[in-house]
Amino acid sequence: MSSATESTTKASEQFLSNIIGKSVSVKLHSGMLFQGTLESIDGFMNIALNNATEHYETAENGLLHRYDGDVFVRGTQVLYISEA
Amino acid sequence: MSAAEILPLEIIDKTVGQPIWVMLTSHREFTGTLVGFDDFVNIVLEDVVEYDRDHEVKRHAGKMLLSGNNISMLVPGGKPE
Amino acid sequence: MSESEKQTHNQQKKKFEGPKREAIVDLSKYQDEKIRVKLMGGRLVTGILKGYDQLMNLVLDETVEYMRDEEDDTIILKEKTRNLGLVVIRGTMLLTLSPLSGAEIISNPYEPYDNEEGF
Numbered sequence A: 001m002s003s004a005t006e007s008t009t010k011a012s013e014q015f016l017s018n019i020i021g022k023s024v025s026v027k028l029h030s031g032m033l034f035q036g037t038l039e040s041i042d043g044f045m046n047i048a049l050n051n052a053t054e055h056y057e058t059a060e061n062g063l064l065h066r067y068d069g070d071v072f073v074r075g076t077q078v079l080y081i082s083e084a
Numbered sequence B: 001m002s003a004a005e006i007l008p009l010e011i012i013d014k015t016v017g018q019p020i021w022v023m024l025t026s027h028r029e030f031t032g033t034l035v036g037f038d039d040f041v042n043i044v045l046e047d048v049v050e051y052d053r054d055h056e057v058k059r060h061a062g063k064m065l066l067s068g069n070n071i072s073m074l075v076p077g078g079k080p081e
Numbered sequence C: 001m002s003e004s005e006k007q008t009h010n011q012q013k014k015k016f017e018g019p020k021r022e023a024i025v026d027l028s029k030y031q032d033e034k035i036r037v038k039l040m041g042g043r044l045v046t047g048i049l050k051g052y053d054q055l056m057n058l059v060l061d062e063t064v065e066y067m068r069d070e071e072d073d074t075i076i077l078k079e080k081t082r083n084l085g086l087v088v089i090r091g092t093m094l095l096t097l098s099p100l101s102g103a104e105i106i107s108n109p110y111e112p113y114d115n116e117e118g119f
Helices: A003-018 B008-015 C003-017
Strands: A023-028 A032-041 A047-056 A065-073 A078-083 B019-024 B028-037 B043-052 B055-066 B071-076 C034-039 C044-052 C058-068 C076-089 C094-099
Touching: A003 B028, A003 B043, A003 B055, A023 A047, A032 A065, B008 B028, B008 B071, B008 C044, B008 C058, B008 C076, B019 B043, B028 B055, C034 C058, C044 C076
Parallel strands: none
Antiparallel strands: A023 A032, A023 A078, A032 A047, A047 A065, A078 B055, B019 B028, B019 B071, B028 B043, B043 B055, B071 C076, C034 C044, C034 C094, C044 C058, C058 C076
């Protein structure tokens, strides 16, 4: 493919490496929203979070659960991961 | 193949840096600035608005990696209004 | 590996790979024609085919999406549409593709009639 595509491929990989250790939001296909510190992420979008909270759809929707330790989220269920 | 033909991924590639409207198989939709995408058409967006049907769900200030798994349509130029 | 061994190996490899993947439908005949596309999840759009690739990703222009009933996703509201303009459709989500000419969306024939005689 074109060189432009190669540079944008880097953009998605760059995003993943840039957000490690930052505070992120992860939404699943079910609508569950997890917010916490990103411990790690792989190419399948498997995700490990630390100190995460769980809400439905938005953080304004009431706390469903607080995880003091790590939470592992399976990549197949991940709809998106975003900063803060 | 004729030379006049437009390649789908080429159009997405030309949209990088511009607004885009992404629709999933569900009623969920996202608009934002296209930062990039990969071979699976996983998409990185910036300044995202998330919709369910036409109702705004959430605004995301930073970047977002949207899984290509459930993306069904992409509209370069973003959502009207 | 002996020559005969190599041959059976190659045959097995061929069997494993299956037939060569060729497109069963030639989309070039719909180029610049109005087509109707159904997608996984129930979205339905019509538009003019402007381009496509090997993976059946499509480029449609003057695209119109048919909206569905808020309560029942299976009901397509043929009078409620929205204009999307130029869109790219993912081949992975494509369910059906057909030319629009000679086809129209009709009202549900199984819907009960309003009047008592049933007409």
